[in-house]
Amino acid sequence: MGAANSEIKSGSPLTSNFLVPPLKIHLSRDCLLASGLSRLWIAGRTLKEKFQTTQPFSSEGEKTTERPLPQYISLFLPEFPLWQPVGQQELKILGCVAKGSLGPVLKVLDCTEQKIFALKVLPKVEILRRNTLKQCKEEVSIQRQVKHPFIQCLGNSWQGQQHLFIMCSYCSFGDLYSLWTSSKRIDEDTLRIFAAELITVLAYLHDLGIVHRDVKMENILLDERGHLKLSDFGLAKHLSFGERTYTICGTLQYMAPEVLSGGPYSHAADWWSLGVLLFVLSTGEFPVSPEKDHMGMLESVNQATYDVPTCLSQGLSHLLKELLCKVPKQRLRYLHQFKSHRFFRGIAFDPLLLQKCPVEFVMMMRKAEITDLPASDIFEDFDCELTGNVHFPCPA
Numbered sequence: 429m430g431a432a433n434s435e436i437k438s439g440s441p442l443t444s445n446f447l448v449p450p451l452k453i454h455l456s457r458d459c460l461l462a463s464g465l466s467r468l469w470i471a472g473r474t475l476k477e478k479f480q481t482t483q484p485f486s487s488e489g490e491k492t493t494e495r496p497l498p499q500y501i502s503l504f505l506p507e508f509p510l511w512q513p514v515g516q517q518e519l520k521i522l523g524c525v526a527k528g529s530l531g532p533v534l535k536v537l538d539c540t541e542q543k544i545f546a547l548k549v550l551p552k553v554e555i556l557r558r559n560t561l562k563q564c565k566e567e568v569s570i571q572r573q574v575k576h577p578f579i580q581c582l583g584n585s586w587q588g589q590q591h592l593f594i595m596c597s598y599c600s601f602g603d604l605y606s607l608w609t610s611s612k613r614i615d616e617d618t619l620r621i622f623a624a625e626l627i628t629v630l631a632y633l634h635d636l637g638i639v640h641r642d643v644k645m646e647n648i649l650l651d652e653r654g655h656l657k658l659s660d661f662g663l664a665k666h667l668s669f670g671e672r673t674y675t676i677c678g679t680l681q682y683m684a685p686e687v688l689s690g691g692p693y694s695h696a697a698d699w700w701s702l703g704v705l706l707f708v709l710s711t712g713e714f715p716v717s718p719e720k721d722h723m724g725m726l727e728s729v730n731q732a733t734y735d736v737p738t739c740l741s742q743g744l745s746h747l748l749k750e751l752l753c754k755v756p757k758q759r760l761r762y763l764h765q766f767k768s769h770r771f772f773r774g775i776a777f778d779p780l781l782l783q784k785c786p787v788e789f790v791m792m793m794r795k796a797e798i799t800d801l802p803a804s805d806i807f808e809d810f811d812c813e814l815t816g817n818v819h820f821p822c823p824a
């Protein structure tokens with residue numbers, strides 16, 4: 429779940445894990461009990477925001493007699509149901525995966541299904557403060573629309589009084605960023621599979637009229653077989669073919685020159701970001717150093733020559749140059765262009781066949797167990813008041 433529509437993101441996520449004693453959230457239709465979370469939240473700081481109740485009004489401004497909903501909740505309906513749609517369910521918090529930009533990503537066990545999930549917990553007050561409500565709804569609407577083997581699909585999502593909860597399958601191998609930090613360079617055979625997987629995903633999204641706008645290592649998760657899952661549709665937008673958009677958003681070092689300059693830009697911007705990502709994975713370095721704002725970044729990008737180290741194969745070197753082409757219309761951007769590209773000779777751009785390719789490199793690198801973040805880092809600024817009916821057990 430991402431940043432504001434106009435927000436520029438930079439920096440890296442915290443990707444280490446930790447283990448805390450299992451904590452439980454009990455979810456039922458009528459109330460949500462957060463016994464374990466509350467212990468942590470009480471130990472930490474509690475947000476002071478109180479609900480304001482408002483009278484719902486008709487389009488003519490007349491008051492209705494319906495029971496008022498707390499303002500926060502009415503703002504988030506109907507995209508987020510008030511309880512988990514599957515009914516009675518118990519989630520056990522196993523750890524914390526990362527500090528997202530808005531709130532933590534938790535690792536939880538669904539005790540009914542005996543399955544592990546990732547749960548994003550987003551404070552509504554932050555969403556409103558950053559003016560990202562519209563973008564949040566767009567994210568959930570897009571994630572409900574997409575279904576692809578290399579996309580991190582949305583599970584259940586629901587809301588409490590102060591938080592949104594978004595659940596999805598847990599990717600035990602973490603993200604590409606953590607793989608990159610531990611290996612720095614990725615061999616060309618592995619890179620070929622990764623690139624083909626991401627190309628099938630981007631082509632799929634663009635065909636659906638969706639531009640992702642935040643393709644970067646941190647937003648690409650690895651499943652237990654070493655294949656990729658594109659995640660974080662926090663900046664994604666519905667954009668039909670031929671349409672243009674203008675919002676300056678994304679993560680500075682991955683942003684195409686036409687995005688940095690304030691548009692107009694279109695789906696080609698995602699292919700530039702893919703070029704940056706493949707450059708980093710294959711050379712170990714970003715093509716251009718980070719700058720403090722988009723103007724500085726634009727200047728650097730305009731001056732950069734994007735020279736590719738001679739140690740890379742010619743096929744890869746051409747691919748990078750053709751993706752990092754500053755003129756969007758001349759940039760590689762159609763699936764058929766990739767299919768006939770020499771770097772991809774022998775590769776089938778079929779998600780099901782790609783999924784069968786072994787990714788030895790990832791399996792080797794990810795053998796070492798990822799460790800979770802310390803609970804205190806995550807819960808310090810967090811409350812557990814999921815609904816008005818939360819039961820707070822006395823801390824031992």
Ligand SMILES: Nc1ncnc2c1ncn2[C@@H]1O[C@H](COP(=O)(O)OP(=O)(O)OP(=O)(O)O)[C@@H](O)[C@H]1O
Nearest residue numbers: 429430526528529530533546597598599603646660
């Ligand atoms: N399903 C998942 N399985 C495992 N790890 C996950 C999952 N979802 C997210 N993460 C981890 O949490 C990090 C942050 O998640 P995500 O990018 O979705 O949140 P965010 O709030 O949008 O963060 P940011 O804005 O910093 O990108 C990811 O980089 C990844 O390391």
